[in-house]
Amino acid sequence: MAEARARALQMAAEAAEIAAEEAETLQRAARRKAEEQEKMERERVAVCQHQTPEKGQKCSTNYIPTSPELYRYRHNLHRWLLLSMYNYEALRSEDDDDSDLVQPRDEYASDYTSDSN
DSSP states (O other), rough: OOHHHHHHHHHHHHHHHHHHHHHHHHHHHHHHHHHHHHHHHHHHHHHHSSOOOOOTTOOOOOOOOOOOHHHHHHHHHHHHHHHHHHHHHHSSSSOOOGGGGOOOOOOHHHSSOOOHH
């Protein structure tokens, strides 16, 4: 009886050792996978910070546009704001003539539209 008990304890110890090794292996694999994902995310963010994302490529929210993009965006925003204010004043005027409305001319239209037509 004591011999069977000793054998059962030995088998339980071996099973516990195998389970511990398996758990350690799984932890290493999970840690390695997390490190790979973190590295890929860092690389993706670095790419997104230095160039415009390609079509279909997803960039993280911390995409930093380059100086020309910022200038173009700010320039267009300012221009559209001025045109909107001017047109609002023109629409508020008493006459019903729309000849004084300004039609916007987008200098950068080729940047935003494709010539697929």
